[in-house]
Amino acid sequence: MLRTLSLLAPALAPSWRFFDEIAPSPRVEYTLLPTGDAAPTQWREFRPRPDRLSLRAMIRRLFWNPHWNEGLFLVSCSERLIDGKVDFSRREIMDRVVAEVRSIANPPEHLPYVRFRLTFLYRQNQTVEKHVLYVSDAENWREGAAQ
């Protein structure tokens, strides 16, 4: 009951403090590995944004934007994970990364393990700095449940 109220209260009396400050911004990156304890060498951004979007695509996204909204949910999960809500957030992010790897046309069967990491971007004077704040354990993307 208390948990429900704590989730409900911010919706019934919102703070409306949109963008009051521009906080460090998370990115999810992942790497594929031959074994669970192999050292990662190359990280890829999870669903990198395109260089440009056509007007048609922008209009379509007004009505149908599931990948982008899932990405916004992962931004929220990343922030929650760093704030200490580790288990739920780690599972949600890993499930989506695994689903992404499985959706690749020719998934690399020789690299059965996946890790993700969270990097946070922020401005330091006139440059954008990038810091790695979390690296997950490896999981076998061919096993277990995913979205």
Add this chain to the structure above:
Amino acid sequence: MTLDLALRVSEIMLALAFILQGLEHIGARGRERTLYLTRTGLAAILLTGFLSPLICLMLWINALLLLHRFQGPYNGGSDRMGLLILTCITAANVAPTERLQEYAFGYLAMQLALSYIVSGWVKIVNPAWRSGQALQDVFLYSAYPVSGEVRALAARPALLLIAAWAVMLLELLFPLALATQATLAVALVATGLFHLSNAVLFGLNRFFWIWLAAYPSIIWLQQRLFAG
């Protein structure tokens, strides 16, 4: 606009927004898919107006289950606004007297106005927003710009300074628009375009549809308070 009409228009717009949201989860699995498919079905019934109070209550329970599933809102502010609208509409639907209906729907209108005023206030007291730096940072490194082309707008500080002040003034001056029906209409078109630009530039399409669903409440409240 009468209370009944405003409520009904809000219900329809909320139902359409929920249907769009729900369909985006059709590829999900497990409880996420079940909850969103249920929401989509209930929202479709709400569109027809059949047993609206009961359907609103069921949608409200569904919203609580979604909050539990994601341990908070799936899409931050837009989901919170959706739940706020749903709560106010549900309360207005089940309220035993017209006065209580007005309080419930009026609360939504007040929160809509606050969503602009507070949002404008927290920006204007921040020197980074007044200098344009904050909006530049949104484009430069936040997760929101939808493409590299949009992110490149970070390199246009003069344009972003004007945009930052336009946003702050639009939000802060919003309550003045309640003076007349004409000024409110102009303000709602401007804020609607603001949400549309956020949808186009930052992919915040859910904000666009959900905020529009709250507009009938403030149109009704303005007439209730100020119309002769």
